[in-house]
Amino acid sequence: MPKPEVMDRTVGFLKKNLETQPHKKRLEYLNQKLRGIIQYAYKNSIAFQHKMDSAGLKPKDIQAIKDLEKIPITKKSDLLELQKKHPPFGGFEGVPIGELKRIFISPGPIFEPGEMEYNELGWAQGMVAGGFRPGDITINTFSYHMVPFALHMVDNSLHRIGCISIPTGVGNTEQQVHILKNLNATGFCGTPSFLLTIAEKAEELGFDLQKDLNLKVGFVAAEMLPESLRSKLEDKFGMIIRQTYGTADIGCLGYECLKKSGMHIPDDKIVEIVDPQTGKQVGPGKTGEIVATTFNKVYPLIRFGTGDLSILTETPCPCGRTSPRLLKILGRVDQVTKVRGLFVHPGQVDEVASRHPQIARYQILVARKEQKDEMVFRIELKEEVPQPEKLKEEIEGSIRDVMKLRGEVLFTPKGTIPEGAKKIEDQRTWA
Ligand SMILES: [Zn+2]
Known part of the structure; x- marks a missing residue:
């Protein structure tokens, strides 16, 4: 050898x-x-x-991977x-x-x-x-x-x-x-x-x-x-x-x-990426939950929902x-929020922040105004920048790029975003 x-x-x-x-x-x-x-x-x-x-x-109803959608997902719970x-x-x-x-x-x-x-x-x-x-x-x-x-x-x-x-x-x-x-x-x-x-x-x-x-x-x-x-x-x-x-x-x-x-x-293994709400396969390029099927006869888990999000x-x-x-693994399904019909997850929030080294802390707030979803990216900067308006525009560009959504950037004073704050704070009420 x-x-x-x-x-x-x-x-x-x-x-x-x-x-x-x-x-x-x-x-x-x-x-x-x-x-x-x-x-x-x-x-x-x-x-x-x-x-x-x-x-x-x-069993005859399941002939191909597409047919898996008919079977309910089994979760860890x-x-x-x-x-x-x-x-x-x-x-x-x-x-x-x-x-x-x-x-x-x-x-x-x-x-x-x-x-x-x-x-x-x-x-x-x-x-x-x-x-x-x-x-x-x-x-x-x-x-x-x-x-x-x-x-x-x-x-x-x-x-x-x-x-x-x-x-x-x-x-x-x-x-x-x-x-x-x-x-x-x-x-x-x-x-x-x-x-x-x-x-x-x-x-x-x-x-x-x-x-x-x-x-x-x-x-x-x-x-x-x-x-x-x-x-x-x-x-x-x-x-x-x-x-x-x-x-x-x-x-x-x-x-x-x-x-x-x-x-x-x-x-x-068979890996499907599915819409966590409907269990339907979303196809390549779209974010969804990783759902897997094994051929292991000892423990034949079929349509096991991992709770993790990814893109195929x-x-x-x-x-x-x-x-x-x-x-890549983008986070957990239970941390996902739908804004204007699109999934937003913490991995995307991190991705936006990582493109701008001036950012110290950050959090997304999702609110509802006049029957419309509004997304605000709250940011604490490491230090004051000479042209905040320019930076704001750049970050808003990154939001569009990463999330395919419009979001407003709001600079807030240091200490406004609490330690351990949720990356995505959903403030919408549906009364
Ligand atoms: Zn390779």
């Missing part, structure tokens, strides 16, 4: 035939998998059968409620409990069945796309307690692609630094903020991050990854850092390739993968 440091990390796929198949072929492939899991889940998951029956549906009524899994499991290897517990608490043979593809696809190669000795700093991510998903996926995992879990930063050094580890799995903590600790201990340590690749998740933090960490360590997205319930739903052009949807793109990625991509 060649040493990881002499391997080309910039090219390669885990399942090239799947990852590069033409759009039409992928649709046929996914539709076929969908019909299979719908048949299976209807027969083996009581909760799913009940859901279909209540909506007046039979639905899982919680049904698990209380029918413990432990609410009838969502697709195999008898004796066929499981583990039971995981996620915050809620929500119980999750862990299969005997872990077959999920997504995280492993993401590791390869992000530069991990066979032989990478990797510290896995995600939490190993109760939740399925570190042990079940990340460790198994590292093994699937031929990497060696060091199951350190989170914490003990000083020890982690010594482990990285002594084992000459090349891979890191964990949150971006914990990698930063490791960097700071290593520097504090007098280590040179590039000479004394040998990190080459990082697979990060569970937190937002600002580009500024990514480039800081990449520069400090001389490593590649790519992020992934998913949930403990359903697994990987997106991973970045080296081109950093959004997160590719893995080949063992189908434009080709220069890496050669043809799967659609999630552009």
Whole structure:
């Protein structure tokens, strides 16, 4: 086996035939998998059968991804409620409990069945796309307690692609630094903020991050990854850092390739972007909730609503993968407001603010005047600017650009926007 440091990390796929198949072929492939899991889940998951029956549906009614719109979305709160009524899994499991290897517990608490043979593809696809190669000795700093991510998903996926995992879990930063050094580890799995903590600790201990340590690749998740933090960490360590997205319930739903052009949807999931109010698919380029379907027979979640917002793109990625991509995670559905018929979410508010370094604090107020929605962008500036009118116009331009809506900018004195204020304050009353 060649040493990881002499391997080309910039090219390669885990399942090239799947990852590069033409759009039409992928649709046929996914539709076929969908019909299979719908048949299976209807027969083996009581909760799913009940859901279909209540909506007046039979498995034959679901032939293609478009037909998924007929099935009501299952939310995390639905899982919680049904698990209380029918413990432990609410009838969502697709195999008898004796066929499981583990039971995981996620915050809620929500119980999750862990299969005997872990077959999920997504995280492993993401590791390869992000530069991990066979032989990478990797510290896995995600939490190993109760939740399925570190042990079940990340460790198994590292093994699937031929990497060696060091199951350190989170914490003990000083020890982690010594482990990285002594084992000459090349891979890191964990949150971006914990990698930063490791960097700071290593520097504090007098280590040179590039000479004394040998990190080459990082697979990060569970937190937002600002580009500024990514480039800081990449520069400090001389490593590649790519992020992934998913949930403990359903697994990987997106991973970045080296081109950093959004997160590719893995080949063992169907991801829809839907209008959170109607559950209808909105198509590429539009903001909506991420709703996912897995082909996992042990835990066949179908139309699982993540509560996260994103935008899908189908434009080709220069890496050669043809799967659609999630552009980025824009926030939570429950933070979304509709203004003049368009969704406004905190991610957009941040985006507008990030374009103008003069802004210190900000908040959007949505009000109703003469039966019309009004949006005001309240801003505290870091310091007085010479031409406030000009800046106001520029920010209003950014609002139009990012939100596709008109909004008025209002500069307010320092201290007007309270600490911890909501990014979007909806003051409308509907009496
Ligand atoms: Zn790509």
